[in-house]
Amino acid sequence: MLANANRLTPYLFLAPAVAILVVALLYPVGYMVWASFLDWNPSQRIGEAEFVGLRNYVNLLGDEAFLESLGVTLRFAAIVVTVEMVLGVGLALLLDRQLKGMSILRTVFILPMMIAPIVVGLMWRYMYHPTVGILNRTLKSMGLDPVPWLSDGGWAFTSVVIADIWQWTPFIFILALAALQSLPRSAMEAARIDGATGWQLILYIKLPLMLPVLIVTALLRLIDAFKVLEVILVMTNGGPGLSTEILALRISRTASEFRELGYAAAMSNLLLILLMVLTLAMFFYGKVMDARAARIRAEAEEDA
Amino acid sequence: MAARDTNAPNPAFYALLVALVVMSAGPIVLMLATSFKLNVDIMSSTAGLFFMPTIQNYETALCDMLWYEVEHIRRCDPTFGRALVNSLIVATVSTALTLIIGCMAAYALVRFRFMGRDTVSMTTLMMRMVPPAVLLVPVFGIWTFQYGIDGTRMGLILIYTAMNLPFVVWILQSFIVQVPIQLEEAARMDGANPFQTFFLVVLPLIKPGLAAAAIFTFRVAWNEFLLGNALADRNSRTVPVTIVNSLTEYDIDWGVIMATGMLLAVPPIIFTFVASRQIITGMTAGAVKG
Numbered sequence: 001m002l003a004n005a006n007r008l009t010p011y012l013f014l015a016p017a018v019a020i021l022v023v024a025l026l027y028p029v030g031y032m033v034w035a036s037f038l039d040w041n042p043s044q045r046i047g048e049a050e051f052v053g054l055r056n057y058v059n060l061l062g063d064e065a066f067l068e069s070l071g072v073t074l075r076f077a078a079i080v081v082t083v084e085m086v087l088g089v090g091l092a093l094l095l096d097r098q099l100k101g102m103s104i105l106r107t108v109f110i111l112p113m114m115i116a117p118i119v120v121g122l123m124w125r126y127m128y129h130p131t132v133g134i135l136n137r138t139l140k141s142m143g144l145d146p147v148p149w150l151s152d153g154g155w156a157f158t159s160v161v162i163a164d165i166w167q168w169t170p171f172i173f174i175l176a177l178a179a180l181q182s183l184p185r186s187a188m189e190a191a192r193i194d195g196a197t198g199w200q201l202i203l204y205i206k207l208p209l210m211l212p213v214l215i216v217t218a219l220l221r222l223i224d225a226f227k228v229l230e231v232i233l234v235m236t237n238g239g240p241g242l243s244t245e246i247l248a249l250r251i252s253r254t255a256s257e258f259r260e261l262g263y264a265a266a267m268s269n270l271l272l273i274l275l276m277v278l279t280l281a282m283f284f285y286g287k288v289m290d291a292r293a294a295r296i297r298a299e300a301e302e303d304a
Numbered sequence: 305m306a307a308r309d310t311n312a313p314n315p316a317f318y319a320l321l322v323a324l325v326v327m328s329a330g331p332i333v334l335m336l337a338t339s340f341k342l343n344v345d346i347m348s349s350t351a352g353l354f355f356m357p358t359i360q361n362y363e364t365a366l367c368d369m370l371w372y373e374v375e376h377i378r379r380c381d382p383t384f385g386r387a388l389v390n391s392l393i394v395a396t397v398s399t400a401l402t403l404i405i406g407c408m409a410a411y412a413l414v415r416f417r418f419m420g421r422d423t424v425s426m427t428t429l430m431m432r433m434v435p436p437a438v439l440l441v442p443v444f445g446i447w448t449f450q451y452g453i454d455g456t457r458m459g460l461i462l463i464y465t466a467m468n469l470p471f472v473v474w475i476l477q478s479f480i481v482q483v484p485i486q487l488e489e490a491a492r493m494d495g496a497n498p499f500q501t502f503f504l505v506v507l508p509l510i511k512p513g514l515a516a517a518a519i520f521t522f523r524v525a526w527n528e529f530l531l532g533n534a535l536a537d538r539n540s541r542t543v544p545v546t547i548v549n550s551l552t553e554y555d556i557d558w559g560v561i562m563a564t565g566m567l568l569a570v571p572p573i574i575f576t577f578v579a580s581r582q583i584i585t586g587m588t589a590g591a592v593k594g
Binding site for chain 1: 318335346405406409411412415435437438441443444462466529533548561565566573
């Protein structure tokens, strides 16, 4: 486009970024794929590690602790994404009106996402504390029995889910609200003139129009839900037992506590493949929607 | 929307609004309050809003950085002060690096159009997907045995820069597209070379985008724990790592921990209040168009 631009200029502008990505991201990922075929512990150089083929992967399939933590991860992701979507979109639909103080809510709502996950974990661990925590104190002052928030397997899982919902519902809310406010006015007014009630408006006009954004939002959240680690690490460290040990945590413990780098790499690979499928699904969904929108537009123009 | 809002909204909506604000900010306020409490106040069963605020916890955490002697501690533990300095250096340098490099790359991709936008958005998505836990093993291995930069701030800066780059390129791209090409052509007519055009014409115009990108980058580098934990040694530990290390199973010194947690949370909180508009723009741009 700039005819007189030096042919090399774009490459010069790109070079540093490409160099860093190759050295610090692509190479490590490739390295990890290779490492997953090795029996490797942290005191060895990678060249000294023994090549074991697919043994790590085969072991994974028979490893009950791994399968358990895979189950925990899937359950965690499914529950938090569903609850957060329902809450976030519901709140957005409810609060999509001119209210004073909306900007305060939006600002405060970003806070849980901005502060360190470590700190989020700390806050919740403190609130869940059996004696000094505010939750059990409140229960006690109401004359109820204290709840073993983090010390009982079932409760610990619930507690972790609650903390995640607190932290990430605002994300969905903000995106859903942005989507709502960019909907075409005309469609809504037409529906209202035709006598649609509030519920019909939401069900047949707003939600379908928001759907593309909502699906992308849900997928982004799903991807992030598989990455949650620090909050759970601080709150329960995966316990009690394996009740809250999500995959990311299992990988980090396999690498640092059990010192089996190859095995951890194999786990990482599986997690990565899982996420890759989700990401590709999202990307192609975006493509399909774009194509459909273009086709509809083209047809509309033909009709006109 | 507009048609319905001609009559004043139901007070119930305001009640909901207030409830949401309280629920969202409550835990943070609780942490803030606890960080100003003595352990006696934290443990006492009558605890509540009535206590004598004290800055002792902050003094304990920052003891080696204060200009006066702190009386209530016997031995000053410099771990946290050192970590704070490390965190500041690592986060600032990696943010600056990411922005400069990311800006140039985004500009090249938009203006010289030799790679499809699809490729970039695809890569961005792919990179967003890689969890730090997955990078743990390879980064530990490579940094230790091949690059020899484990245990240094350099090592942390490199990995944080790489982790943030795709997202920054993506965000900045959407801002650079909006800069009118005529401006650049005018600069070129006046004899500016591509580098001058970029630094003197384009950069000043995309400041809001830079602000959003800077906040997101700083946040990741400032908050990250897992890789910091694997790579850093005693002298290069960052704040999140020291906080996790000081957590024990029983007998946690809640006052001090909350003070350190608060110190870690302060920069992001400030950013949020100063630039919530840019943050929301960045968030929606990153997600909706992602």
